[in-house]
Amino acid sequence: MLKIENLTVKIAGKEVIQDVSLTIEKGETMALLGPNGSGKTSLIMAIMGFSDYSIVKGDIYFNGKRITGMDVDERARMGIGIMFQRPPTITGVRVRQMIELIKKEGFEIEKEAGNLKLKEFLSRDINSGFSGGEIKRSELIQLLASSPQLSLFDEPESGVDLENIALVGKVMDRILKKDDGNMGLIITHTGFIFDYVKPDKGCILVGGRLHCVGDPMAILKTVKKRGYEWCITCEGEKLKGKSRT
Numbered sequence: 001m002l003k004i005e006n007l008t009v010k011i012a013g014k015e016v017i018q019d020v021s022l023t024i025e026k027g028e029t030m031a032l033l034g035p036n037g038s039g040k041t042s043l044i045m046a047i048m049g050f051s052d053y054s055i056v057k058g059d060i061y062f063n064g065k066r067i068t069g070m071d072v073d074e075r076a077r078m079g080i081g082i083m084f085q086r087p088p089t090i091t092g093v094r095v096r097q098m099i100e101l102i103k104k105e106g107f108e109i110e111k112e113a114g115n116l117k118l119k120e121f122l123s124r125d126i127n128s129g130f131s132g133g134e135i136k137r138s139e140l141i142q143l144l145a146s147s148p149q150l151s152l153f154d155e156p157e158s159g160v161d162l163e164n165i166a167l168v169g170k171v172m173d174r175i176l177k178k179d180d181g182n183m184g185l186i187i188t189h190t191g192f193i194f195d196y197v198k199p200d201k202g203c204i205l206v207g208g209r210l211h212c213v214g215d216p217m218a219i220l221k222t223v224k225k226r227g228y229e230w231c232i233t234c235e236g237e238k239l240k241g242k243s244r245t
């Protein structure tokens with residue numbers, strides 16, 4: 001399981017995550033919502049271990065092991081994988097070479113590339129000249145190939161056309177269900193992806209702070225209807241014993 005305790009994260013001198021604690025149990029998927037700039041990407045980059053995101057306070061545990069301070073590659077080997085919101089272009093490395101490097105035994109490149117409409121992309125440099133949707137599908141095939149136990153999805157449906165959202169959603173669901181106990185953390189603005197992947201719980205990040213953990217569909221509905229600021233107030237009311245959803 002993933003356990004985050006009182007995590008505070010700084011980037012470029014600014015605290016972007018403040019005192020966040022959350023747990024994802026084995027087999028659970030959590031949806032993470034929040035306005036632009038609220039720290040969602042920073043949170044998952046810190047879980048993955050990118051060194052730009054420095055941990056000021058708190059700890060991260062994965063399957064009972066403290067991973068705070070571990071390198072990204074070590075965390076990847078332990079079974080944590082990420083689908084980036086905006087991955088870099090890697091000139092000189094082809095998509096096929098990357099998949100060969102990270103794939104688990106039994107992964108069928110041709111078949112899966114066909115399934116994700118990526119056959120012609122296997123021989124291209126990673127993300128070089130790819131459209132928004134192509135980048136997302138390329139990210140997804142890499143995640144599928146490496147088959148992590150914990151998948152961190154950063155806005156998997158953004159830039160993906162309506163026709164391909166089903167494709168992306170179904171592959172995400174396969175990744176999360178491939179092995180017993182797989183876990184997921186999904187950042188989304190729209191919730192379109194919930195037609196294909198059912199999160200067990202949801203949470204809201206506003207201004208780097210976690211404000212609510214609860215039923216993901218209820219949270220999404222409330223945010224759509226009333227906005228994030230209201231959601232924070234709602235939590236305040238609940239604490240006073242006056243629940244209103």
Ligand SMILES: Nc1ncnc2c1ncn2[C@@H]1O[C@H](COP(=O)(O)OP(=O)(O)O)[C@@H](O)[C@H]1O
Pocket residue numbers: 011012014016034035036037038039040041042043
């Ligand atoms: N490399 C960076 N340098 C300076 N500020 C950054 C950097 N990366 C992120 N930030 C800032 O941190 C805040 C949180 O960003 P981010 O985690 O990307 O938010 P979200 O994913 O919720 O939109 C934003 O105000 C953003 O501008």
Ligand SMILES: [Mg+2]
Pocket residue numbers: 040041042085154
């Ligand atoms: Mg982001």
